[in-house]
Amino acid sequence: MPTIYDVAKESGFSLATVSNVLNDGPRPVRPETRRRILEVVNRLNYHPNAVARGLARQRTNMLGIYYGVVDSPSIAINAYSAGVLQGVLTAATEAMYNVTHVTLPWRDAEESLAPFRDRRSDGILVVAPPTDSDLMPALCSLRLPLVAISWPPEQGNIPTVDVDDVAGANLVMDHLLGLGHRRIAHLMGHSNLISAEVRRNVYQERLIAAGIEPRPEYLLPGLYDTKSGYENTLRLLALPEPPTAIFAGNDEIAFGVLEAARERGVAVPEQLSVIGVDDRPPAAFTTPPLTTLRQPFQRVGEEAARLLIQRIAGDAVPAVLHLFPPELVERGSTTAPFAGS
Amino acid sequence: MPTIYDVAKESGFSLATVSNVLNDGPRPVRPETRRRILEVVNRLNYHPNAVARGLARQRTNMLGIYYGVVDSPSIAINAYSAGVLQGVLTAATEAMYNVTHVTLPWRDAEESLAPFRDRRSDGILVVAPPTDSDLMPALCSLRLPLVAISWPPEQGNIPTVDVDDVAGANLVMDHLLGLGHRRIAHLMGHSNLISAEVRRNVYQERLIAAGIEPRPEYLLPGLYDTKSGYENTLRLLALPEPPTAIFAGNDEIAFGVLEAARERGVAVPEQLSVIGVDDRPPAAFTTPPLTTLRQPFQRVGEEAARLLIQRIAGDAVPAVLHLFPPELVERGSTTAPFAGS
DNA sequence: ACCGCCAATCAAAGCGCTTCGATTATACGC
DNA sequence: GCGTATAATCGAAGCGCTTTGATTGGCGGT
Numbered sequence: 001m002p003t004i005y006d007v008a009k010e011s012g013f014s015l016a017t018v019s020n021v022l023n024d025g026p027r028p029v030r031p032e033t034r035r036r037i038l039e040v041v042n043r044l045n046y047h048p049n050a051v052a053r054g055l056a057r058q059r060t061n062m063l064g065i066y067y068g069v070v071d072s073p074s075i076a077i078n079a080y081s082a083g084v085l086q087g088v089l090t091a092a093t094e095a096m097y098n099v100t101h102v103t104l105p106w107r108d109a110e111e112s113l114a115p116f117r118d119r120r121s122d123g124i125l126v127v128a129p130p131t132d133s134d135l136m137p138a139l140c141s142l143r144l145p146l147v148a149i150s151w152p153p154e155q156g157n158i159p160t161v162d163v164d165d166v167a168g169a170n171l172v173m174d175h176l177l178g179l180g181h182r183r184i185a186h187l188m189g190h191s192n193l194i195s196a197e198v199r200r201n202v203y204q205e206r207l208i209a210a211g212i213e214p215r216p217e218y219l220l221p222g223l224y225d226t227k228s229g230y231e232n233t234l235r236l237l238a239l240p241e242p243p244t245a246i247f248a249g250n251d252e253i254a255f256g257v258l259e260a261a262r263e264r265g266v267a268v269p270e271q272l273s274v275i276g277v278d279d280r281p282p283a284a285f286t287t288p289p290l291t292t293l294r295q296p297f298q299r300v301g302e303e304a305a306r307l308l309i310q311r312i313a314g315d316a317v318p319a320v321l322h323l324f325p326p327e328l329v330e331r332g333s334t335t336a337p338f339a340g341s
Numbered sequence: 342m343p344t345i346y347d348v349a350k351e352s353g354f355s356l357a358t359v360s361n362v363l364n365d366g367p368r369p370v371r372p373e374t375r376r377r378i379l380e381v382v383n384r385l386n387y388h389p390n391a392v393a394r395g396l397a398r399q400r401t402n403m404l405g406i407y408y409g410v411v412d413s414p415s416i417a418i419n420a421y422s423a424g425v426l427q428g429v430l431t432a433a434t435e436a437m438y439n440v441t442h443v444t445l446p447w448r449d450a451e452e453s454l455a456p457f458r459d460r461r462s463d464g465i466l467v468v469a470p471p472t473d474s475d476l477m478p479a480l481c482s483l484r485l486p487l488v489a490i491s492w493p494p495e496q497g498n499i500p501t502v503d504v505d506d507v508a509g510a511n512l513v514m515d516h517l518l519g520l521g522h523r524r525i526a527h528l529m530g531h532s533n534l535i536s537a538e539v540r541r542n543v544y545q546e547r548l549i550a551a552g553i554e555p556r557p558e559y560l561l562p563g564l565y566d567t568k569s570g571y572e573n574t575l576r577l578l579a580l581p582e583p584p585t586a587i588f589a590g591n592d593e594i595a596f597g598v599l600e601a602a603r604e605r606g607v608a609v610p611e612q613l614s615v616i617g618v619d620d621r622p623p624a625a626f627t628t629p630p631l632t633t634l635r636q637p638f639q640r641v642g643e644e645a646a647r648l649l650i651q652r653i654a655g656d657a658v659p660a661v662l663h664l665f666p667p668e669l670v671e672r673g674s675t676t677a678p679f680a681g682s
Numbered sequence: 683a684c685c686g687c688c689a690a691t692c693a694a695a696g697c698g699c700t701t702c703g704a705t706t707a708t709a710c711g712c
Numbered sequence: 713g714c715g716t717a718t719a720a721t722c723g724a725a726g727c728g729c730t731t732t733g734a735t736t737g738g739c740g741g742t
């Protein structure tokens with residue numbers, strides 16, 4: 001591989017001039033000189049070595065990304081992570097950044113975070129860190145520019161971007177309450193994720209605001225998967241007074257709900273309304289098609305990457321919460337409750 | 342951040358000695374010396390700068406990974422990518438490698454592949470490259486150690502690891518044929534993916550071997566998603582002689598099949614047997630629970646990363662195909678065809 | 683008392699780039 | 713035609729590490 005030194009020798013100019021041309025540097029350069037240097041660059045098929053550049057510049061143009069989601073296939077098995085990653089990659093690439101990925105289940109800072117430190121990532125994106133682990137403190141102690149996705153804004157004072165879960169949960173509750181439901185259950189998913197917490201709070205507040213006493217047996221934590229949705233629904237249906245509507249923490253959970261209902265002979269939506277979150281591709285093709293909340297994950301990822309890159313560039317990015325609104329997709333799995341229930 | 346120079350000064354030894362200790366280098370070192378150096382390392386909380394090291398060693402301990410899957414949310418929306426990635430990360434981390442990720446829809450070599458070249462990745466993993474694009478030639482021309490996942494072995498002469506799709510497809514056909522089906526359709530997914538090709542071939546060969554003439558209207562390409570499965574199934578069911586069994590290219594497709602069948606009032610498995618591929622979590626919770634092929638994606642990813650790392654280490658890795666066998670998970674969506682059909 | 687060896691350590695060059703003070707060439711004003 | 717500001721280019725140091733030939737000191741052998 002040719003080096004900048006080869007380009008200099010071949011073109012007859014100095015390293016400094018070549019470098020200046022290559023980087024559209026601050027020093028003026030005669031057009032003819034630029035032309036000749038670029039000609040050599042092309043002829044030799046020269047590309048700057050990013051490692052050397054990183055060392056010299058003390059800047060790698062690398063973003064680290066860490067997924068806090070702790071459970072097994074921690075990455076990207078869900079629409080959430082995949083969409084976010086897609087957005088991050090898009091925005092990063094646009095700004096000439098690349099992304100390194102060190103997502104393994106969290107054990108300790110040294111294993112999971114050291115790569116970011118040692119490889120001199122310019123900044124870190126952290127996605128959905130659990131609120132009950134020491135991941136965030138460890139991350140902060142790296143003293144690198146940090147932007148979080150899905151994280152309680154009051155903690156740690158870092159810029160955060162997220163889907164507007166308050167708005168989302170309100171959309172769901174508007175819909176269900178508006179339909180006339182009063183016995184509404186919530187399968188919230190991982191209770192240590194901020195989104196889950198936020199939605200639970202809205203769920204409870206809206207119930208109370210509607211003059212409905214929240215029942216603890218209607219609020220079930222679990223995992224964000226079909227199995228959990230299935231099992232929890234079985235539990236709910238076995239209640240002396242089962243709910244007339246279930247607000248599932250995501251679509252995977254909702255698939256499990258649908259399944260359990262079918263198995264128990266409970267008609268959806270006639271006897272049980274079901275609403276999911278995410279609008280995963282299969283959601284449009286369940287029976288009945290799933291009413292759900294479409295989440296702008298990709299935009300969240302893009303925004304997060306952009307903010308981080310701004311911060312790296314030195315712009316002051318206030319530690320505020322950037323929210324993107326979800327959207328209710330009404331399909332066939334929700335309706336007004338039976339008069340009799 | 343302290344540098345190795347600080348450690349040297351603080352401990353009173355030379356750079357060379359410190360470096361030798363840090364790397365368990367080839368030169369002998371007095372135990373007392375080692376102790377004192379390490380003590381300083383700890384006290385200063387020194388960590389080698391991987392960028393500088395990369396420059397000096399001409400080796401970055403970085404793997405690049407590129408997902409060839411071209412369609413929109415190209416990464417990780419499916420079980421395939423997610424499992425592979427998980428495996429890759431696990432094996433890479435174990436070997437002290439990190440992974441950089443540049444997955445955007447393929448446009449041209451410069452945009453997608455340049456980062457690997459310029460950042461001096463030690464090697465590249467390519468996942469499911471489309472057979473009809475110029476991605477692979479471009480990748481090869483980088484002249485970096487390369488390991489492919491899901492790629493026709495006869496092309497390019499590179500080590501490849503994959504799920505044993507021949508075995509898998511045979512398992513499926515054994516099952517369906519064994520049940521007595523003769524009108525078997527196949528929704529193959531992206532026809533430009535090698536797995537899809539392989540399965541189609543087995544599908545056709547087994548049909549012929551069983552004395553069944555393959556019908557072109559039973560072999561439908563499409564996308565690996567629910568929508569595609571749904572639409573293609575509608576098409577199949579509208580045929581004068583609809584199939585009694587559908588072999589779906591993956592579970593997402595199979596979900597669509599199930600849905601279309603339900604909508605058309607076709608009983609599964611009584612009137613239509615359905616079999617998927619992947620064993621996605623929701624597969625166990627459909628109605629009926631989906632018979633499917635469980636695929637060892639994670640092991641594929643791990644093996645690929647290990648092979649690549651071996652190659653980088655200089656071990657000769659033959660350009661052979663490493664196959665991992667899938668496993669048939671029999672659930673309720675398949676049965677013998679109606680006598681009448 | 684001397685030679686040769688090996689263990690232990692050091693000094694310096696080099697990896698490929700950026701940066702910035704220094705230097706030389708060019709243009710302008712009067 | 714001379715001084716001076718500016719354009720254009722160069723030289724050299726430095727980023728933080730590795731590597732290797734060179735150096736030193738202590739030991740056994742004779």
